[in-house]
Amino acid sequence: MPRTVTSCADCFAWGLTYAQGICMPCYNFAAPHKGYPSGECAACGRVQRLKQGYCRLCWCQAREDRTRLASDARSAVVLAPYLAGIRWQQLFLSLSDRRQAPPRTAPRRYGTKGRPSKQPPPHAARPRSAWLQEPLLPPGPRHYRAVVDLRAGPPPDNPWLAWGLHLAHTIAEARGWEPTAQRAMQRVLVMLLAEHREPDRIRVSDFAAVTARQYINLDYVVEILTTMDIVDDDRPASLEGWMATRLAGLPGPWRRDLSNWARMLRDGSPRSRPRHEGTVRTYVAAVIDAAASWPQRDHLREVTRADVTTHLATLHGRRREAATTALRGLFRWAKTHKLVFRNPTHGLRGPKVPDPIWPLLEPDDISASVTAATTAQARLCVVLAAVHAARPGQIRALHLDDVDLAGRRIIIAGNSRPLDNLTAQALLDWLTYRRERWPNTANPHLLVSTASAMSLAPVSATWIL
Structure with a gap:
């Protein structure tokens, strides 16, 4: 799209203009998918694209008037009352029209990336109950909702919640979870355990939708609740x-x-x-x-x-x-089980298909395959399969301890093999990417993904394919 520095034909703002001589905000304002009709503006009288009867220039002027004339909280939010009173236009630069973030109401806290991590939850163990009240009727389905915003206040005072938060923090530290995953897990546990009492049981079917909304893996939540022995996994197989x-x-x-x-x-x-x-x-x-x-x-x-x-x-x-x-x-x-009178397959022998013997690849074929792979993990998988004849399951099962870069050896399916230059370079590229992408993961496998980096399991079969 050609660009030039001039005055916009619609809002008269001085700056970069694009097709039809208008700036990018006016171009987006007139986008067909928004459905704004063309007509005469009720304030300035120009024939333009109109939003609720007013052009974009008048909306910008109303925002300026609101900043100058607003006297209460509601007037500082609503724009519509200022549109009817527009009698003049203040020209502006296209860059000055960008909305600024509101001033902070609290001083910024400095630390890692500007915000220090919160203090870990205190150590907690399984609560001791002096007596139990058995339920009179079987519990029905429960609907969990947000109880408290952890950013605004401490979690509710519940010993079961304190134990769950401690377990979640311990697992997160051991497996190198990202801070976003830790916060999502804390929000889910607060919803589930804020009002928990023994001997209540939590059904997985009741909170599966909650974990989906919080973008946390359901299996991780079930693992913590299973450790606490308070969950009933009623998910169908x-x-x-x-x-x-x-x-x-x-x-x-x-x-x-x-x-x-x-x-x-x-x-x-x-x-x-x-x-x-x-x-x-x-x-x-x-x-x-x-x-x-x-x-x-x-x-x-x-x-x-x-x-x-x-x-x-x-x-x-x-x-x-x-x-x-x-x-x-x-x-x-x-x-x-006496479902049939005679077995029609009695004595039937099927063919025994031998395992195929794959021919050796030529160096040119290997180079072409490695060049076609665009990511570090794809190149490593191609090299292990083409040079060392490793199967997908064997590649997924490789551990970091199986690679000895100093000794130029690699162990695949229990067999120690020498490392050639191509494989060594592919391993170095992948290990560098792995360290930069998941620096805190505790997964011992050589190959990790976004999902497996939070656990100790290998990558899935579909990921490697």
């Missing part, structure tokens, strides 16, 4: 919601049996160990695809061996291996 969505298109008997089988896989049984939730989702998704290919089968007992082999013939590689394992496990479980 993530697998339940996923199954309800994926199984919605199947007949009722399929939904019932697949849900029970998936819960058995997740929780385990006397004769089987619990499976990882990712494994459960993979198996359930494979069975759902198979059930979708059998629209005429409304129950597990109606599935024949021909149905199974026909479906598996349409799959290849890893998908066929996973589907075979899932179907065998499902019908074995159904036969044990």
